[in-house]
Amino acid sequence: SASVIALGCSSAMAADLTVGFSQIGSESGWRAAETSVTKLEAEKRGIELKFADAQQKQENQIKAIRGFIAQGVDAILVAPVVATGWEDVLTEAKEAEIPVILLDRGVDAPQDLYLTSVASDQVKEGRVAGEWLVNTVGDKPCKVVELQGTVGSTPAINRKKGFEEAIAGKSNISIARSQTGDFTRAKGKEVMEGFLKAENGGKDICAMYAHNDDMAVGAIQAIKDAGLKPGTDILVVSIDAVPDIFAAMVAGEANATVELTPNMAGPAFDALDAFLKDGKEPEKFIITESKLYTPADNPQGEYDNRKGLGY
Ligand code: GYE
Numbered sequence: 001s002a003s004v005i006a007l008g009c010s011s012a013m014a015a016d017l018t019v020g021f022s023q024i025g026s027e028s029g030w031r032a033a034e035t036s037v038t039k040l041e042a043e044k045r046g047i048e049l050k051f052a053d054a055q056q057k058q059e060n061q062i063k064a065i066r067g068f069i070a071q072g073v074d075a076i077l078v079a080p081v082v083a084t085g086w087e088d089v090l091t092e093a094k095e096a097e098i099p100v101i102l103l104d105r106g107v108d109a110p111q112d113l114y115l116t117s118v119a120s121d122q123v124k125e126g127r128v129a130g131e132w133l134v135n136t137v138g139d140k141p142c143k144v145v146e147l148q149g150t151v152g153s154t155p156a157i158n159r160k161k162g163f164e165e166a167i168a169g170k171s172n173i174s175i176a177r178s179q180t181g182d183f184t185r186a187k188g189k190e191v192m193e194g195f196l197k198a199e200n201g202g203k204d205i206c207a208m209y210a211h212n213d214d215m216a217v218g219a220i221q222a223i224k225d226a227g228l229k230p231g232t233d234i235l236v237v238s239i240d241a242v243p244d245i246f247a248a249m250v251a252g253e254a255n256a257t258v259e260l261t262p263n264m265a266g267p268a269f270d271a272l273d274a275f276l277k278d279g280k281e282p283e284k285f286i287i288t289e290s291k292l293y294t295p296a297d298n299p300q301g302e303y304d305n306r307k308g309l310g311y
Pocket residue numbers: 027028029030031104105155183211212213214239240260
């Protein structure tokens with residue numbers, strides 16, 4: 001019948017392109033949104049997406065990529081959990097003539113081993129966060145505690161670097177403590193509890209800088225549990241712009257965030273399409289925007305805009 005033919009047609013179209021996606025895991029609200037948005041973008045374009053969750057382990061990512069190569073996929077997306085250790089598997093993909101696109105994090109490997117990288121400028125994100133703090137505290141002495149992302153990941157390395165650059169000329173601002181919270185809420189809370197104990201119950205801390213919003217949300221809870229007011233007694237600045245940090249701003253408990261779009265797959269699929277159809281080489285680095293938000297920027301509206309969009 002006609003309807004059977006129509007169904008057959010659309011599924012044949014859907015099988016036009018098969019793309020493997022090696023995702024890191026689901027450590028943060030931003031990561032979960034990136035996963036949903038990637039699946040949606042694939043569906044919109046009739047791409048068959050093979051999804052593999054690595055549960056934060058690089059060895060699982062390498063296995064997944066080898067599996068995609070064995071299956072002969074048309075392209076591979078990978079969000080690399082750490083920067084090093086990719087050369088062998090990326091070379092295998094290259095030898096199999098399967099283009100690889102990096103999403104949201106970078107690698108320490110020769111650039112000819114991937115087609116393009118879609119990510120934010122993570123040094124800039126750290127700088128934007130640091131500049132906000134510099135402008136906010138003026139000449140007042142300010143001891144900062146820092147919650148770093150996953151050790152060895154490019155966002156942890158670069159967001160630390162950018163923030164340090166921004167406060168470099170300011171002798172009144174110093175980073176008193178800095179430790180990884182692995183980009184998770186639970187670790188952010190736990191590490192912040194340690195910082196509070198070590199710094200006179202938190203009374204000596206002026207600001208908390210977290211490499212993502214999820215760690216900030218965990219730290220906000222720790223600050224409240226210690227009897228202090230996050231956002232007032234301790235300034236809170238972080239990165240991602242997930243709905244929950246806007247909810248914290250509405251409650252007066254967070255002061256600034258730098259937006260990271262969860263839609264890395266859209267530009268990645270556009271670049272892939274142009275490359276496969278017209279042989280057009282994309283730019284090596286496709287850079288997404290890094291916009292600062294504070295409680296003056298309608299946090300309730302920003303919360304409402306994002307809630308449901310994959311978050
Ligand atoms: O900021 C964080 C996440 O790799 C840039 O990873 C990304 C980071 C993002 O889990 O929330």
